[in-house]
Amino acid sequence: MIPVTKPFLPNIEEYNKFVKDIWERQWLTNNGPLVNELELKLKEYLDLPHVLFLGNGTIAIQIAIKALGLKGDIITTPFSYVATTSSIVWENCNPVFVDIDPDTLNINHRLIEAAITPETTGILATHVYGNPCDIDAIEFIAKKHNLKVIYDAAHCFGTKYKGKSAFAYGDIATTSFHATKVFHTTEGAQYFLKTQNWLK
Numbered sequence: 001m002i003p004v005t006k007p008f009l010p011n012i013e014e015y016n017k018f019v020k021d022i023w024e025r026q027w028l029t030n031n032g033p034l035v036n037e038l039e040l041k042l043k044e045y046l047d048l049p050h051v052l053f054l055g056n057g058t059i060a061i062q063i064a065i066k067a068l069g070l071k072g073d074i075i076t077t078p079f080s081y082v083a084t085t086s087s088i089v090w091e092n093c094n095p096v097f098v099d100i101d102p103d104t105l106n107i108n109h110r111l112i113e114a115a116i117t118p119e120t121t122g123i124l125a126t127h128v129y130g131n132p133c134d135i136d137a138i139e140f141i142a143k144k145h146n147l148k149v150i151y152d153a154a155h156c157f158g159t160k161y162k163g164k165s166a167f168a169y170g171d172i173a174t175t176s177f178h179a180t181k182v183f184h185t186t187e188g189a190q191y192f193l194k195t196q197n198w199l200k
């Protein structure tokens with residue numbers, strides 16, 4: 001069999017050292033030391049102001065929608081994993097699809113303004129296959145129309161835009177650490193905030 005992708009697995013002895021420490025600590029959930037260490041290391045490595053660890057990439061998108069208080073219509077892409085759209089629906093908002101650019105497969109920013117109505121509160125765009133959207137163009141439109149921007153950056157570990165991690169853009173960027181991703185924890189997600197205002 002020739003695998004299309006193959007998840008990275010660490011050296012089993014190295015991994016077992018961590019497992020042994022977990023057994024000794026008997027601390028399996030709720031902000032354990034390994035989660036905190038990973039959050040801090042990623043924050044430094046990716047040079048981000050805030051990083052939060054959650055259960056998976058789907059819940060990260062849903063919490064982002066909730067945290068930003070989005071209501072009504074959210075402009076999004078029809079070409080993504082199902083969680084991008086299902087999160088909008090689960091949060092009682094309406095997905096409004098804007099077609100993709102055939103060259104990048106990302107949402108076509110030239111078509112976004114025509115889809116904005118008084119009901120629109122945000123844009124949820126996916127950076128498909130690690131290629132960043134036209135972030136400058138989307139930010140310009142969002143500012144002009146007072147919209148929030150969430151990036152589903154599940155494919156983007158290591159992707160840079162203008163020298164910064166793709167996770168640094170938008171009001172919130174989310175990613176997935178599912179086993180199929182470039183960087184994975186077998187399951188889990190991160191949630192990258194540009195501002196921490198909603199925490200106050």
Ligand SMILES: Cc1ncc(COP(=O)(O)O)c(C=O)c1O
Binds near residue numbers: 126154175177189
């Ligand atoms: C673009 C995109 N968004 C969201 C998700 C959801 O992530 P998770 O599987 O961690 O819930 C995925 C994962 O496959 C994805 O590819």
